[in-house]
Amino acid sequence: MKLWKPLAATLLLLSIGHGALANDNPAAVTQAPNIDSITLEDIKSDVTFLASDEMLGRETLKPQALIASGYARSRMERAGVQPAGENGTWFQTVKFKYNTWEATPTLTYTRGDEKGELKYAEEFVSTGGAETSLVYEGEIVFAGYAINDKSKSYNDIEGADLKGKVALILRYEPSSWMKAGRNPFSRNAYLQTKEAQCRAAGAIGVLMVTGPESLGGSDNRRGLPSPEAGEKSPPLQLDLEQQAAPDESLPFFHISVAASDKLLGGEGATSKLQKAFDKGDFSQRPDPSKMSVKLTAKSKTVHAEDRNTAGMIKGELDEWIVFGAHHDHLGYGYFGARDARTAMGQIHNGADDNASGVATVLEIAEALAKSGKKPRRSFLFLTFTGEEKGLLGSSWYVKHPLIPHEKVYAMINIDMIGRIDQHKLIMDGTSCSKVLDRVCKDVAPLFPELEIGFSDQPPMPASDHWPFFSKAGIPVFFPFGGINRFMHTAEDDADTINYEDMVPTVKMLYEIGWRLSEEQAYADYTGPVKDSVGPDGNPRDPKKSSNPEGEQEDGFSAK
Numbered sequence: 001m002k003l004w005k006p007l008a009a010t011l012l013l014l015s016i017g018h019g020a021l022a023n024d025n026p027a028a029v030t031q032a033p034n035i036d037s038i039t040l041e042d043i044k045s046d047v048t049f050l051a052s053d054e055m056l057g058r059e060t061l062k063p064q065a066l067i068a069s070g071y072a073r074s075r076m077e078r079a080g081v082q083p084a085g086e087n088g089t090w091f092q093t094v095k096f097k098y099n100t101w102e103a104t105p106t107l108t109y110t111r112g113d114e115k116g117e118l119k120y121a122e123e124f125v126s127t128g129g130a131e132t133s134l135v136y137e138g139e140i141v142f143a144g145y146a147i148n149d150k151s152k153s154y155n156d157i158e159g160a161d162l163k164g165k166v167a168l169i170l171r172y173e174p175s176s177w178m179k180a181g182r183n184p185f186s187r188n189a190y191l192q193t194k195e196a197q198c199r200a201a202g203a204i205g206v207l208m209v210t211g212p213e214s215l216g217g218s219d220n221r222r223g224l225p226s227p228e229a230g231e232k233s234p235p236l237q238l239d240l241e242q243q244a245a246p247d248e249s250l251p252f253f254h255i256s257v258a259a260s261d262k263l264l265g266g267e268g269a270t271s272k273l274q275k276a277f278d279k280g281d282f283s284q285r286p287d288p289s290k291m292s293v294k295l296t297a298k299s300k301t302v303h304a305e306d307r308n309t310a311g312m313i314k315g316e317l318d319e320w321i322v323f324g325a326h327h328d329h330l331g332y333g334y335f336g337a338r339d340a341r342t343a344m345g346q347i348h349n350g351a352d353d354n355a356s357g358v359a360t361v362l363e364i365a366e367a368l369a370k371s372g373k374k375p376r377r378s379f380l381f382l383t384f385t386g387e388e389k390g391l392l393g394s395s396w397y398v399k400h401p402l403i404p405h406e407k408v409y410a411m412i413n414i415d416m417i418g419r420i421d422q423h424k425l426i427m428d429g430t431s432c433s434k435v436l437d438r439v440c441k442d443v444a445p446l447f448p449e450l451e452i453g454f455s456d457q458p459p460m461p462a463s464d465h466w467p468f469f470s471k472a473g474i475p476v477f478f479p480f481g482g483i484n485r486f487m488h489t490a491e492d493d494a495d496t497i498n499y500e501d502m503v504p505t506v507k508m509l510y511e512i513g514w515r516l517s518e519e520q521a522y523a524d525y526t527g528p529v530k531d532s533v534g535p536d537g538n539p540r541d542p543k544k545s546s547n548p549e550g551e552q553e554d555g556f557s558a559k
């Protein structure tokens with residue numbers, strides 16, 4: 001966060017300013033009622049429960065995700081928060097669907113007078129969750145890396161007649177193209193790019209081998225992802241009334257080098273072919289009439305439900321401050337784990353991600369409810385399922401809002417504030433609203449034990465605030481402790497959480513929420529939803545609004 005350093009200087013400036021004014025400027029002290037009821041013990045007990053082994057990593061659609069949501073409910077109910085879910089309940093049902101195999105896919109092949117069968121999971125496997133209904137008998141067509149890159153005048157798919165056929169392709173791209181650095185590959189290497197190239201060429205299915213000359217290709221099996229991942233924790237989609245465009249993606253299988261050799265004509269055949277294609281020599285493309293397969297792969301769509309949790313504290317106004325955090329995590333790490341190679345099958349407890357965020361929402365809800373004070377604006381407290389599966393719980397909420405979006409003043413999404421490093425906290429996305437930015441910068445100096453970083457970049461599409469910002473046109477911000485080595489690993493446990501820095505962070509977020517509830521100005525919004533209207537009935541976009549915050553405030557930075 002390059003803004004870190006200079007901002008710290010400005011902050012310092014500010015806090016001195018505020019300190020000096022402390023005794024006669026109410027803004028220089030916290031105003032949120034009962035703020036000192038926020039304690040390390042409370043936070044720790046929430047995180048410890050949610051991230052316990054018994055919670056099995058709180059995977060969406062598993063019973064433990066429901067228990068996590070039930071825990072949020074009971075904590076809020078005990079504190080005196082009111083249910084805000086469907087039909088007076090504490091919950092909002094979220095409908096999911098996913099694909100699973102009707103029967104294990106089979107693949108038999110004929111090469112000359114040699115016949116054989118590939119073993120599923122051992123020699124070929126599918127990780128995709130696309131709806132598949134494939135019964136194919138016919139030729140296999142080798143299409144190289146399925147790359148058509150004019151900038152490199154390299155097109156190894158052109159010479160392959162893929163119409164109505166199954167393609168056999170190489171993963172990644174010619175090794176000579178690889179770049180140094182975190183991502184050595186170009187878009188040509190992306191699975192989606194290859195799948196799209198094959199689909200455009202008329203193929204009806206794809207077998208892809210990680211060639212011996214490519215990364216990790218040396219060990220036959222290394223290139224083959226575990227089928228468990230796709231089966232035990234399939235990719236999920238929202239089961240919406242108006243179905244999104246059907247997923248046209250082709251049935252896609254990874255095959256091992258040994259399997260590819262069997263199809264291509266014997267041991268070393270894949271390596272020989274890859275070396276030729278790496279040099280742009282496509283003359284060795286095998287004659288498809290020499291090899292045919294029978295491939296059956298039929299999936300069925302399963303419909304299932306999980307839930308978001310919703311509590312509220314009504315204020316004077318029917319205008320709402322939303323605090324949100326996701327309660328789901330990776331379960332046994334069959335998907336999304338950064339340590340899949342070493343820790344797949346182990347409980348990924350998700351203490352920082354995101355028991356820390358849920359604890360924050362619960363602690364703030366409790367502090368406000370037990371204060372007995374009626375806030376000016378109303379508060380909605382949400383915990384989401386399905387975040388790790390693609391921001392699905394919050395996307396469902398935004399498509400089925402419990403409070404009309406135009407009545408929402410702002411949304412604060414907390415994700416991963418349990419591993420703040422050297423007291424540094426990132427307030428991502430405040431730049432989408434001058435009012436939010438001002439209020440956050442007013443409050444930050446009241447917590448000098450933290451170093452708060454702000455960015456002029458729009459909110460990162462990294463967590464549940466994103467559907468609120470990008471689809472509902474609501475001003476948001478996302479306090480975030482930063483990427484850390486524990487993230488999405490089996491080591492993200494409750495006993496290594498930095499609770500000391502969580503306490504001032506939770507208090508600061510409560511103070512910001514309280515001040516937004518008291519704020520006279522309506523929060524502006526700069527983002528992709530151009531026609532967003534706020535609780536005052538005016539366009540949120542300052543360029544359209546009759547009383548944009550910008551003009552008034554410009555003097556702020558001049559101080």
Ligand SMILES: [Zn+2]
Pocket residue numbers: 353388488
């Ligand atoms: Zn996560």
